[in-house]
Amino acid sequence: MGAIAAGIAAGLAAVGAGVGNGLVIGHTLDGMARQPEMSGQLRGTMFLGVGLIEALPILSIVIAFLVMNK
Template sequence: MTGSIAILGYGLATLGPGIGIGILIGKTQEATARQPEVASKLFTNMILGVAFVEVLGLIGFVLALIK
């Protein structure tokens, strides 16, 4: 078997952000359906949350490349 175990680690590191973004967007859609008048505030908060969650994936990618 050739390759680096870091690549496997990166693959596992993408699971958390992927699940997190899915939950975040799903809950935002539920809240928008219940209260459409606050959709713009929810969208702003969702974008910030997605950015923070995505940073976790990027950190996993960088750590896999550093090795």
């Protein structure tokens, strides 16, 4: 039962991160299209946001392994 819960948790975290990354990157590209002179600053902010979004699946996998080993 723990393995099923771990798989579901990791899968949902990956889906959420994928959706979040898509939204962040899409809105960043919209901003770059509107204001090309801000593209450098927007790109840096985008990478920071994507890095923070990717922390969720990593933490989810760690928690899933902890639940699975109980």
